[in-house]
Amino acid sequence: MAASGVSHSPAAPAYRLRRLPLTRRFMLPATPRLHLPTGTLYPGARISRCADARAPLRSNRRPLSPPLAMAYEATSAATAANGKQDLLVFDSDEELSVSLAKYTAELSEKFVQERGVFTVVLSGGSLVKSLRKLTESPYLESVDWAKWHVFWVDERVVPKDHEDSNYKLAFDSFLSKVPIPPGQVYAINDALSAEGAAEDYETAMKNSVNAGVIAVSTTGYPRFDLMLMGMGPDGHIASLFPGHALLSMTEKWVTCIKDSPKPPPERITFTFPVINASAYVALVVTGAGKAGAVFKALGSEKTSSDLLPVEMVSLEDGKFTWFTDKAALSMLHDKASL
Numbered sequence: 001m002a003a004s005g006v007s008h009s010p011a012a013p014a015y016r017l018r019r020l021p022l023t024r025r026f027m028l029p030a031t032p033r034l035h036l037p038t039g040t041l042y043p044g045a046r047i048s049r050c051a052d053a054r055a056p057l058r059s060n061r062r063p064l065s066p067p068l069a070m071a072y073e074a075t076s077a078a079t080a081a082n083g084k085q086d087l088l089v090f091d092s093d094e095e096l097s098v099s100l101a102k103y104t105a106e107l108s109e110k111f112v113q114e115r116g117v118f119t120v121v122l123s124g125g126s127l128v129k130s131l132r133k134l135t136e137s138p139y140l141e142s143v144d145w146a147k148w149h150v151f152w153v154d155e156r157v158v159p160k161d162h163e164d165s166n167y168k169l170a171f172d173s174f175l176s177k178v179p180i181p182p183g184q185v186y187a188i189n190d191a192l193s194a195e196g197a198a199e200d201y202e203t204a205m206k207n208s209v210n211a212g213v214i215a216v217s218t219t220g221y222p223r224f225d226l227m228l229m230g231m232g233p234d235g236h237i238a239s240l241f242p243g244h245a246l247l248s249m250t251e252k253w254v255t256c257i258k259d260s261p262k263p264p265p266e267r268i269t270f271t272f273p274v275i276n277a278s279a280y281v282a283l284v285v286t287g288a289g290k291a292g293a294v295f296k297a298l299g300s301e302k303t304s305s306d307l308l309p310v311e312m313v314s315l316e317d318g319k320f321t322w323f324t325d326k327a328a329l330s331m332l333h334d335k336a337s338l
């Protein structure tokens with residue numbers, strides 16, 4: 001059996017398309033300085049806090065209670081040539097989840113209007129829990145779920161009903177609760193070896209490109225509409241780990257790793273050219289455990305020889321947004337108040 005066509009039968013509520021207001025963002029010109037809430041300037045950092053950036057996000061149902069997000073615009077050495085990154089900082093998981101749902105629903109509406117489909121890529125880890133608001137009103141009714149095609153940026157090579165399976169994680173808390181047609185959910189073929197599963201997944205992606213479901217980038221790689229990803233404490237994204245030879249893999253769209261430092265060891269993963277061909281990437285990074293990697297990525301000088309995987313995200317022609325909290329930024333704040 002090829003990747004895709006996983007059976008699940010979520011209830012299929014009638015939906016209607018609702019226009020959702022855009023999340024308020026504060027866009028200032030990029031500057032090689034960091035202004036943090038203390039007002040302290042930390043020369044040498046590369047983030048600028050937008051003036052008076054705390055503001056409530058709006059919903060067409062009800063105003064969302066007090067300041068949800070501080071919006072930042074960030075640039076880094078890796079992205080300077082390829083556009084800006086947005087850094088959104090939330091006071092709570094709840095607020096992050098509300099904003100992520102709104103962001104995703106707006107992109108769904110945009111791409112369904114433009115392309116007639118919406119291709120979404122998920123990682124495993126805590127990201128999936130952050131998608132929970134999408135399974136609730138108003139999104140459950142308003143999102144055009146029938147147009148979604150769901151892929152995984154990485155997957156553990158285990159049976160689909162295994163506790164380690166990223167498919168199972170997403171199915172249990174997200175996919176089983178929204179009416180995406182099962183044939184549009186592209187799980188790996190769990191009967192194959194790691195090599196076979198990676199090859200099979202790449203073939204499924206090529207078929208989707210040929211069918212016009214997945215767009216193509218100017219460099220010939222699949223261009224997904226939205227990748228929703230987490231980052232590990234070591235700065236890994238997908239199953240691309242610091243210092244690993246796979247970081248420089250460009251020949252394949254999907255490859256396998258058999259010595260993942262994060263268990264389980266056998267996984268398949270998209271390669272960097274595919275990640276960097278995306279139209280939108282949302283990176284959800286919360287908690288003090290991630291503060292070191294966030295500091296390295298956003299607050300420290302770097303050379304091309306010591307880049308963490310997260311710093312190697314450099315979108316060809318796309319938009320990268322960090323969804324973070326204060327704990328994840330704590331080392332930046334500490335540095336700024338020195």
Ligand SMILES: O=C(O)[C@H](O)[C@@H](O)[C@H](O)[C@H](O)COP(=O)(O)O
Binds near residue numbers: 154230236238
């Ligand atoms: O299969 C995996 O292990 C994930 O896809 C992995 O890349 C994950 O997204 C990060 O490790 C962050 O996970 P947490 O958010 O749980 O730390």
